Amino acid sequence: xxxxxxxxxxxxxxxxxxxxxxxxxxxxSTRQSYESLVKQMRSYAxxxxxxxxxxxxxxxxxxxxxxxxxKPSSARNYLERLSTLFKTxxxxxxxxxxxxLDISSLMPERRDAEKVFLxxxxxxxxxxxxCPAESTKQAFLFSCYTGLLKxxxxxxxxxxxxxxxxxxxxxxxxxxxxxxxxxxxIEPAREILQSVEREYSNLPQDSQDDHVFHLYSNMTxxxxxxxxxKDAGVNKNVNYMTxxxxxxxxxxxxxxxxxxxxxxxxxxxxxxxxxxxEMVGKTGRSDSEILAxxxx
Numbered sequence: 043x044x045x046x047x048x049x050x051x052x053x054x055x056x057x058x059x060x061x062x063x064x065x066x067x068x069x070x071s072t073r074q075s076y077e078s079l080v081k082q083m084r085s086y087a088x089x090x091x092x093x094x095x096x097x098x099x100x101x102x103x104x105x106x107x108x109x110x111x112x113k114p115s116s117a118r119n120y121l122e123r124l125s126t127l128f129k130t131x132x133x134x135x136x137x138x139x140x141x142x143l144d145i146s147s148l149m150p151e152r153r154d155a156e157k158v159f160l161x162x163x164x165x166x167x168x169x170x171x172x173c174p175a176e177s178t179k180q181a182f183l184f185s186c187y188t189g190l191l192k193x194x195x196x197x198x199x200x201x202x203x204x205x206x207x208x209x210x211x212x213x214x215x216x217x218x219x220x221x222x223x224x225x226x227x228i229e230p231a232r233e234i235l236q237s238v239e240r241e242y243s244n245l246p247q248d249s250q251d252d253h254v255f256h257l258y259s260n261m262t263x264x265x266x267x268x269x270x271x272k273d274a275g276v277n278k279n280v281n282y283m284t285x286x287x288x289x290x291x292x293x294x295x296x297x298x299x300x301x302x303x304x305x306x307x308x309x310x311x312x313x314x315x316x317x318x319x320e321m322v323g324k325t326g327r328s329d330s331e332i333l334a335x336x337x338x
Contacts, residue, residue, distance in 0.1 A: 049138045052131060054083050055092035060127050060136075071193035071260075079123045082108065098141045105148035114150035121149050156279065157321060159287035160186070164276045171274035178266040180234050181255045185285035187231035188212055189293075189307045192260065192282040199252040203227070203235065216310050223305045290318040 050056055058080050067073035084091045086107045094100065104124075108117035128140040160168070165186060173179035181195045190198065194214070202213045204224075210232055211224040227235070238254060257263060264281055271280035278284075286307065293303050304315035 050136055052096045052128070052137045052140060053093055054080075054087060054096065056131065056136065057083065057096070057124070057127055058092075060130060069193050069197055071196060074260075075119070076123055076127075079120050079127075082120055083124075096141065098143045101141050101143065101145060101148060109150065118149045121145055157287050157317065158278045158280060158284045159291045159321065160276065160278075160280070160284060162292065164274070164278075165288060167274040168270065168276060171270060173270040174266045175258060175262075177255060177257055178263050179270065180238055181257055181263075182267060182282060182285050184231055184234045184255070185282070186288045187228055187234075188225055189286050189289035190214070191286060192263070194308075195255055196253075196257055198254045200254055201252060203254070214308055216305060217308050218310045221310075223308070225306045287318070287321070290315065291322050294318055294322045 061073075061076045061080055064073075067076075083104065086104055087094060101124075105117065105121060108120055112120075125145040128145070131137045132140050165183075169183065173182075181192075184190070185192070185195055190212075198212075204211055204213055206224060208224075208226065210227040212227055213222050214225055215222050235254070258266070260282075267280055267282060267284075271278065290303055290307065293306070294300065298306075300315055300319055301312050303318065304312040307315060309315055
């Protein structure tokens with residue numbers, strides 16, 4: 043931590059030092075997202091990255107640069123990360139001041155993205171369709187059965203898979219707490235683990251580690267999934283997050299309590315899972331059909 047008499051100019055170089063010098067990231071994917079911000083800033087600077095002072099004008103120009111080449115949601119994510127780094131630099135006494143503007147004013151309006159989920163029939167079609175990469179297919183389907191996010195699947199270790207009195211479970215943390223929850227691993231997910239384990243056992247010893255899945259970059263995975271869904275005849279905007287939405291909606295339709303589902307998804311507050319209850323309610327079935335199915 044810097045003392046108050048050793049303030050530094052707020053530059054791209056300082057931002058890079060904050061990112062590369064940190065070793066307590068919550069996850070590998072979080073670290074990579076901040077490293078990606080640094081790459082975008084370098085691309086924008088086109089020279090002089092380390093020394094150019096970051097002021098209000100710089101922030102406005104960077105925002106325009108990001109919005110010209112990226113989706114609004116991606117540009118917003120980068121600006122939010124930059125704002126977080128500004129606060130960190132000031133909190134740690136590294137700089138005297140940060141740009142005197144509310145960086146959120148530069149961000150495009152946040153819009154709720156459509157939450158796409160697969161029906162049971164669509165999930166079956168994707169299971170029976172070849173994916174550009176088997177590792178992507180295994181990870182995506184595993185998330186459909188467990189609700190894990192892409193970053194969580196990437197970091198998943200064999201040590202998190204346990205046997206309990208109710209069968210095989212996945213031990214996962216609950217956000218913003220020290221609590222851990224057991225997520226049941228149903229038969230299709232167990233079959234994926236068995237397949238991955240067989241492949242893993244055939245790897246050279248020096249290529250083995252404790253990770254369950256070994257995946258491509260996020261961009262490559264997203265490309266795989268879109269091509270795979272198209273080949274399976276699923277006419278929806280499918281991405282990796284679709285797997286969690288599929289898990290949650292299917293669990294609720296099967297009768298899983300909303301509080302239990304929230305825990306399985308790692309939420310500390312049940313309200314975070316309420317959106318899935320709303321999604322299940324938008325199935326096109328009439329109230330009479332839903333009531334009839336409850337007693338069928």
